Amino acid sequence: MPELPEVTTICRSLDRQLRGQVITAAASSGRLRVDVDSVHLQRFCAGKCISAVTRRAKYLLVVFTDHSGLILHLGMTGYFVITPDDQQTLPYERAHFLLADGRRWRFCDIRCFGSLQLCHEDIQSCTHPTLVNLGLEPLTKAFNGSSMHRLSRNSRTPVKTWLMDQRNVVGVGNIYANEALFRAGIHPATPARRLGLQRCRQLAAAVKTVLQEAIAAGGTTISDYRDVDGSEGHFSTALEVYGRAGEPCPRCGATIERLLQGGRAAFFCPRCQPRR
Ligand SMILES: [Zn+2]
Known part of the structure; x- marks a missing residue:
């Protein structure tokens, strides 16, 4: 299961690849442990621009320019693949996002313990129930x-x-x-x-x-x-x-x-x- 160093590594890569990108379409299979149906995902994401990908605990926060965002967790076996869109679905692909530059960002997960949640409010103020009871970040001064x-x-x-x-x-x-x-x-x-x-x-x-x-x-x-x-x-x-x-x-x-x-x-x- 990915721990903080692995999630941090993935977070930095995603931020490098996705920052400034506009999502044109999104879909989900509904198979993740916590998931959202395709209609809601598409309605929530389409047209939004990614301002950053950050991390809180083992959650990846995809922050949009309107401050709403996506809360992703890799579970046991989740991983991401970003390639030019060939309109093919990969074997363990559970959700995907099409980007305005023609790439397809895939959330794959073999065992489906991962999660995908929408955050309608300001994602970085941590009021979402998933984020609100988390403990100290170990790399901050507050943890000593x-x-x-x-x-x-x-x-x-x-x-x-x-x-x-x-x-x-x-x-x-x-x-x-x-x-x-x-x-x-x-x-x-x-x-x-x-x-x-x-x-x-x-x-x-x-x-x-x-x-x-x-x-x-x-x-x-x-x-x-x-x-x-x-x-x-x-x-x-x-x-x-x-x-x-x-x-x-x-x-x-x-x-x-x-x-x-x-x-x-x-x-x-x-x-x-x-x-x-
Ligand atoms: Zn010893």
Whole structure:
């Protein structure tokens, strides 16, 4: 599932390709998890000019010049393809937009967990129900050791689960939560409220570094994540613990272990991340 670095990479590509473009027609198959029918989509989009493509959490916001917009989520397997319009529908194409310059922007999704929503109001003021309860953006100043410490005081939840809860901090999924905890030397099962201010600072800093490095590498391709042009992310080679159970820890050589937490796998080094 794409996390913040992958969505950021795709967001930048879409912004480069779509900014200033006018949508002439749009259609949807109605097969996405949250979808809008073709008639409404066409009525909403036709004639609108895209002023920017931005991101909030793992949602892509297509902002129109009238400040309304589209809220897109890639789900597990969503991806975009932009080509000259050949009037052909691709195998997993769930929605498409025709652009005034003759290109066709396709929203494809194999498993259909993606979503496509209309936002009639000002999309960047975050009043849409989908956007209103989201937590802190991890790369902003608002997310730091103090805010993490404050927000986690009453939480018995294991810290890795806490990090992945979008109501606390957004965009950190399983891959980057595991990597950040390794870098901060924190065991994934530690209850969030047991972390002192100092360890919250270390963890918040680790989250930011891991995400920034992953963005610089174009994200992490595990199975089917691709940028708009089809290229893969290169952060997979930099992963230190994720998916490496049984392998030696890159820091101390101890064997990396795997633990199931609420159905998600935690990977950690028992020596670098001791349970306190
Ligand atoms: Zn180690």
